[in-house]
Amino acid sequence: MRMLDDIFGIHESALKLRGERVGVLAANLANADTPNYKARDLDFAAVLAGEQGAMSLGLVTTSAGHLGAIGAGAAGGDLKYRIPFQPSLDGNTVEVPMEQAAFAENAVRYQASLMFINRKIASIETAITGN
Amino acid sequence: MSLLKVFDVAGSGLAAQSMRLNTTASNLANADSVAGDASKVYRARQPVFAAALREFSADGASDDAAVGVRVLGIVESQAPVTRRYEPGNPLADAEGYVWASNVNTVEALADMISASRTFQSNVEVINTSRDLLLKTITMGR
Numbered sequence: 001m002r003m004l005d006d007i008f009g010i011h012e013s014a015l016k017l018r019g020e021r022v023g024v025l026a027a028n029l030a031n032a033d034t035p036n037y038k039a040r041d042l043d044f045a046a047v048l049a050g051e052q053g054a055m056s057l058g059l060v061t062t063s064a065g066h067l068g069a070i071g072a073g074a075a076g077g078d079l080k081y082r083i084p085f086q087p088s089l090d091g092n093t094v095e096v097p098m099e100q101a102a103f104a105e106n107a108v109r110y111q112a113s114l115m116f117i118n119r120k121i122a123s124i125e126t127a128i129t130g131n
Numbered sequence: 132m133s134l135l136k137v138f139d140v141a142g143s144g145l146a147a148q149s150m151r152l153n154t155t156a157s158n159l160a161n162a163d164s165v166a167g168d169a170s171k172v173y174r175a176r177q178p179v180f181a182a183a184l185r186e187f188s189a190d191g192a193s194d195d196a197a198v199g200v201r202v203l204g205i206v207e208s209q210a211p212v213t214r215r216y217e218p219g220n221p222l223a224d225a226e227g228y229v230w231a232s233n234v235n236t237v238e239a240l241a242d243m244i245s246a247s248r249t250f251q252s253n254v255e256v257i258n259t260s261r262d263l264l265l266k267t268i269t270m271g272r
Binding site: 019020022023024025026027029030031032033034035037096099100103104107110111114117118121 | 133134136137140141143144147148151179180181182197198199200245246248249252253255256259260262263266267270271
């Protein structure tokens with residue numbers, strides 16, 4: 001059933017990445033007063049493109065026991081450091097209002113992905129039950 | 132599941148900021164404390180924060196993303212303590228002087244505002260993550 005593998009399309013990876021980004025932004029906000037802490041963020045478009053690429057190309061497997069590369073997830077290497085508008089003297093680059101804005105935006109987009117997935121589930125259910 | 136680690140991270144932020152609020156309260160309460168000896172007088176204290184790298188990854192996975200806060204310790208201010216002439220004070224030394232604490236009230240108040248702002252944003256993070264998780268576990272209903 002090839003169809004069942006990509007039922008959710010991009011939203012599956014998107015939801016996972018949004019979830020990871022919540023963690024990164026929460027870490028920035030928690031360390032808002034930590035000296036020498038450098039704020040970080042996920043380059044969302046780049047990571048998602050990478051995930052999608054991995055999905056469409058896949059990994060060549062010569063045996064049924066081999067594991068595919070799908071769902072490798074965002075590793076720490078995908079994290080990038082933020083360029084601060086106004087770095088503080090103690091070496092901290094967290095700008096709390098910016099982080100809060102990014103966090104709110106990320107939460108909304110997470111809910112959007114979740115909604116797309118829910119709608120998809122509802123439509124598949126309709127197709128299965130036929131009413 | 133990265134969203135569950137948010138609670139650890141934001142929780143460590145809450146703990147660190149409440150520690151800072153505690154030292155601020157102690158500093159403000161002792162702003163007018165005096166002692167008969169320079170070594171015994173209250174000195175302003177504040178916590179030292181550091182990023183808790185790799186503390187929350189129990190399985191040793193590459194979990195650099197979730198970095199909490201850790202309180203390394205409490206340091207006392209090295210600002211000079213002032214000597215005041217108060218012969219009527221029972222704590223005064225033989226020459227009639229008392230030593231006053233080196234708490235800077237304005238600094239302590241600014242510190243308190245900063246700590247409470249960061250505390251609030253951590254609470255906000257926890258609330259939002261909780262809502263997202265609750266919506267996620269009811270996915271497909």
